[in-house]
Amino acid sequence: MPVFEYKAMDAAGKDMNGLIEAASEKLASARLREMGLRPYQVKEKKEAAGFSIPFLQRGVKTEETTMFTRQMATLLDAGLPLLRALTILQDQAENPKLKELITTLSSDIQSGSSFSDALSKHKRVFQPLYYNMVKAGEIGGVLEKVLNRLAEFAEKEQELRTKVKGAMTYPAVMALVATTVVTFLMIKIIPTFATMFLQMGVALPLPTRVVMTISNFLVGYWWMCILGIIGAIIALNWYDQPGRGRLQCDKVRLKLPVFGDLIKKVAISRFTRTLGTLVASGVPILQAIKIVKDTIGNEVLAAVMDDVSASISQGETISKPLHKSKVFPLMVTHMIAVGEETGSLDSMLTKIADNYDLIVDETVNALSSLIEPLMVVAMGGAIGIIVMAMFFPMFEMINLVK
CATH class of the missing domain: 1.20.81.30 (Type II secretion system (T2SS), domain F)
Incomplete structure (x- = not known):
């Protein structure tokens, strides 16, 4: 299914951006409005043109995943909402792949998915151990401790x-x-x-x-x-x-x-x-x-x-x-x-x-x-x-x- 990049405003007038999957640009805009957002730019994400060698492309390293986890735990411990914590980590991520991953996680959560379900869609980065523990933390209300x-x-x-x-x-x-x-x-x-x-x-x-x-x-x-x-x-x-x-x-x-x-x-x-x-x-x-x-x-x-x-x-x-x-x-x-x-x-x-x-x-x-x-x-x-x-x-x- 195509992936669309969007920019929108929430009910409080705050700018939001991210990725969303939809069959067409029109359906993507409709889904965003259902989520309570007012989209003002929606465009299909295009793959970078040119020749690339897969094994030379930089992915998300284990050390970056560990740092992401530690920072998420700290932000949630401080009382920040999950989406706000993800937005902060997205802004400070230097690796484009990690930034894109966090953007996708935010988009999935805004679409109604749980954090663990959003993580489970990225099995190359997050092992079953990771998202199953997060799921247990969500159920028990101790997500920051689990992280x-x-x-x-x-x-x-x-x-x-x-x-x-x-x-x-x-x-x-x-x-x-x-x-x-x-x-x-x-x-x-x-x-x-x-x-x-x-x-x-x-x-x-x-x-x-x-x-x-x-x-x-x-x-x-x-x-x-x-x-x-x-x-x-x-x-x-x-x-x-x-x-x-x-x-x-x-x-x-x-x-x-x-x-x-x-x-x-x-x-x-x-x-x-x-x-x-x-x-x-x-x-x-x-x-x-x-x-x-x-x-x-x-x-x-x-x-x-x-x-x-x-x-x-x-x-x-x-x-x-x-x-x-x-x-x-x-x-x-x-x-x-x-x-x-x-x-x-x-x-x-x-x-x-x-x-x-x-x-x-x-x-x-x-x-x-x-x-x-x-x-x-x-x-x-x-x-x-x-x-x-x-x-x-x-x-x-x-x-x-x-």
């Missing part, structure tokens, strides 16, 4: 994500540097030595022959190596999708040496914090479990959520299927069981999440301390093997000269 919880949740998630990315950055950079150096040696340096050895007629030891064979392959079939790497990445991304091989890939991830334990701890932290935030906000437990399943980010743990839903439907506890799964540590399942028994499940889940955030922080620091020397040794070892493979024939050449 504060959402902002705290998003900030914790961002902090955790930053820590994990920081731990992965150094190994990735070192691996890239090592690969570049080794490739340069193989393509540029080794062929020069190989020509010299052949001209001298030196008998080449096995390590030198292996290195020269790899070098000849890279020089002659470099394009095949690049295509192979690209093809492998595309095939892995295709396989690592829900309904294909995501479950098997997640099983492998959890069993990875060193990193598998970190991935599991991050997933448990996300599970407990998400469920705790939803329960504290008044979202029904079965609906909360479904949201957790969709946002947990790991198919192995998501499969456990199906067992949890079945257990709750049968009047059983949450902790029982978690314990049976053997995925969650005993400490986690016992603390959840205590939370269920004492009626403080939400606070217990939050405590577990905070505890696991600290554990993840310690694990990341330990991994960084372990990986740095290992990467240096691996890089030095690879270059050392290549250098030694070239030196062996040179010793033979010296003997021949003597």
Whole structure:
């Protein structure tokens, strides 16, 4: 359906502007009048002309969504009406995409939609966790408290994500540097030595022959190596999708040496914090479990959520299927069981999440301390093997000269 930009005056004579969906300009004006507005400009919104690359277009970042949530909570806490708060945030938004999003939210609310329904139309920006919590806040009359919880949740998630990315950055950079150096040696340096050895007629030891064979392959079939790497990445991304091989890939991830334990701890932290935030906000437990399943980010743990839903439907506890799964540590399942028994499940889940955030922080620091020397040794070892493979024939050449 076409989208129209409008400018109008409300009953108090205040200027309003926004977006509205309608089949025609005439119907858009009629809808605005039904909303108690007096439109004086209505025109269809045109898409920007010209060539554009989708993945280069700036969208709404997670940090901007978090800031939007925090500011909304502050404005509502101060007693401002919802639409007035949205207007303030729209005026100060620097990102055009965010400004357009807030304008659309305002328009939907003016058309009679609830805030949560308006949010649910933008699933690329707001996850089910977000708009379901907002819906619970609207029903309970505690929208500002829910928005504060959402902002705290998003900030914790961002902090955790930053820590994990920081731990992965150094190994990735070192691996890239090592690969570049080794490739340069193989393509540029080794062929020069190989020509010299052949001209001298030196008998080449096995390590030198292996290195020269790899070098000849890279020089002659470099394009095949690049295509192979690209093809492998595309095939892995295709396989690592829900309904294909995501479950098997997640099983492998959890069993990875060193990193598998970190991935599991991050997933448990996300599970407990998400469920705790939803329960504290008044979202029904079965609906909360479904949201957790969709946002947990790991198919192995998501499969456990199906067992949890079945257990709750049968009047059983949450902790029982978690314990049976053997995925969650005993400490986690016992603390959840205590939370269920004492009626403080939400606070217990939050405590577990905070505890696991600290554990993840310690694990990341330990991994960084372990990986740095290992990467240096691996890089030095690879270059050392290549250098030694070239030196062996040179010793033979010296003997021949003597």
